[in-house]
Amino acid sequence: MNTGIPHATFDETTPVLIVGGSLVGLSTALFLRWRGIPSLVVERHPAPARLPRARAINPRTMELFRALDLESTIRAASSPISGNNEILRVESLAGREIERLVEGGADDLKAASPTSWGSIDQDQLEVILLTRLQSMGADIRFNTELLSLEQDEQGVFALIRERASGNTQQVRANYLVGADGNHSTVRDALGFSRLGPGTISHATNIIFEADLGEVLRGRRIMLCYISNPLLPDGQGFLMPIDNKRRWMFSSSLHPERGERREDLTDECCIEQIRIAVGVPDLEIKILPAYPWDTVKVGMWELTALYAEQYQRGRVFLAGDAAHAILPTGALGASTGIQDAFNLAWKMALILKGQAAPSLLASYEEERCPVGKLMVKQTMQRFFYRTGSGSSSLIDDASLIFGYRYQRGAIVAELDSAEAPLAQHPSTLSGEPGTRAPHIVLQRARERLSTIDLFGRNFVLLAGEEGTPWMTAAGTVANRLGIALDVWQIGPEGLCDVEGRWYTTYGVSTTGTTLVRPDGFVAWRSSELREQPEQVLLDVLTRILGK
Structure with a gap:
């Protein structure tokens, strides 16, 4: 432009x-x-x-x-729906359940992060x-x-x-x-x-109020997919908004056929919602989808595309x-x-x-x-x-913790090009390009995570015999004019509560790991190397492009 x-x-x-x-x-x-x-x-x-x-x-x-x-x-x-955990596919909310959907595995993610x-x-x-x-x-x-x-x-x-x-x-x-x-x-x-696949469909956004307590039957629904031939394209979607009376309903709309959201009257919307809920005489009030829009019904695209x-x-x-x-x-x-x-x-x-x-x-x-x-x-x-x-x-x-950067602002190891783009975090061991793993640490009487050390600056983590790396880090940071936080894992620094740091990060007691501000491993050395100051200077200069 x-x-x-x-x-x-x-x-x-x-x-x-x-x-x-x-x-x-x-x-x-x-x-x-x-x-x-x-x-x-x-x-x-x-x-x-x-x-x-x-x-x-x-x-x-x-x-x-x-x-x-x-x-x-x-x-x-x-x-308001934070306690809801059920994803269903049904003929109608009041009718037959086709399937209770469980996707992505049932892993307990607590082992991978201090948060949720x-x-x-x-x-x-x-x-x-x-x-x-x-x-x-x-x-x-x-x-x-x-x-x-x-x-x-x-x-x-x-x-x-x-x-x-x-x-x-x-x-x-x-x-x-x-x-x-x-x-x-x-x-x-x-x-x-x-x-990519492109636009999968156009869908309506219809916000409504109704009492669905009886048809919910105690279910804590997060999402409900409707498979019903009486709906447009035989599909619909219900989602609670306030976990009380406000809901969102979506169904297919085809602009390429001349269908317009402006033409969807309250009566038309109510008819579709009653089919999806499965109550023919349900009392429903249609609400505006967007405060600035003169048309009550919103529209959105289900699109799967990547640049x-x-x-x-x-x-x-x-x-x-x-x-x-x-x-x-x-x-x-x-x-x-x-x-x-x-x-x-x-x-x-x-x-x-x-x-x-x-x-x-x-x-x-x-x-x-x-x-x-x-x-x-x-x-x-x-x-x-x-x-x-x-x-x-x-x-x-x-997908959440196990994707890796195969190239970029990292010093990759020789076998990284053969590694999968995403793998379970329990199988990772601090390789450059992967998210630095969560380890429970203790500082004085305070419990914290390795994750809590990252975010603002580059961070150098050294083993209990990695003092030369720590000394080198101070010198290199001053030379490059950057902030570099330095922590030692061991009795004289941050205590490794569960004794997992060395194996999880793939270094020895003399080794070190350099973590980027975003919490991804930039580089590591499994053990002490000759001229640690020059090694660290070369690594950071390469990453920063200086």
Whole structure:
């Protein structure tokens, strides 16, 4: 998208312009601000959404928010359906159960992390992020859209418009992040194509109130898939919103056949809901799906697509703009938030002059294969839930904690190229490119996890005889001008409560592990090596591109 914006004239500047102020855009802004980097967020909608959309974030993503001291805030705003755990496929809610769905394995994820699933509705999580950002003085502009952008070697030039007044501004940014969803303006401007199954279907969003207590029969339903020939395409979907009277119902809609949400009257919606519930005379009140929309019925696309490029020059994609993930498995929002964290720590180091711009090439190298994997696995879960095809599922633990970066900002070991993209975390042993494992530690009388050591800076963990590595770390950090936290695992440092650190991280008492700010292992040495200072300098210089 090149409009010839005069580079010498602009109304304002910002280190990072974030297009999209939903969950991923707000997360990107927060992760940057936490690292001391301001940004400008523009969101075309007039206000945050008021539908739950995502209903949970996975434990790996909770680890990231835990680093920002947001875990307790998020748990205090838990979803009304946080105690619901049943996923069903039925003929109707009152009728025959076809199947109780169990997917992704029944692993106890407690062994892999100090935290757990965050059962919070997306609209509530966005409020938390927005409130925290506003308290930090962030610049977030709703009802504002991107009109055009271009870039050169020095920066990005964007034209934005405030939709209510029509006023436009020219913004210069060092970097631009497109977190503007499935129909990304930024992605279109870059000309990036996408691969994958495409749009599976269009579906209605119908919010309604009704008393379903009798037909629930005590079941704590999280999701209910309806297979009934009387519904459009024989499929429907019910989800509780407040666990009382408010529900969401979805069924197929075919714009290609001229079907429009505007034509769905209350009477039509009520008829479909009564079929799905299985009560012909059920009293139902239809509510507006979106507060800013004059049409009561919303519409959304079930899309499974992934971009093969996440970056061009100084412009990046994150979240649904990069990978449109089906809402089956609570992987979409979490994957997007993890994109944001990966990108933010790298941008912050570069903007502070602590790393070379080449570090950002590792964002696409690392996150693109993960996005593709999540698109494919949520497609498999869709087949399983709807009974519309055969499925091959990777277990939840492997998808959440066991994916690896096969290349990028790591010093890979010789056999890493042959390793699978995702494997069960219990089979990992601290290899570079994998998430650093959770180990219970003790400091004085305080219990903590290795995970609690990560998030802000690079971290060097040394064995109880690894003092030379610790000494080298201080010297190298000063030379490179970076923050490097150093911890010793052993009697003189952090006590390994369960005696598992050496085997779990794959090092000896003289060895060391270097962990990135995002909690992924960057490099390790199983034992002490000659000239540890030079070794560590070479490793960090390679990773930072300096």
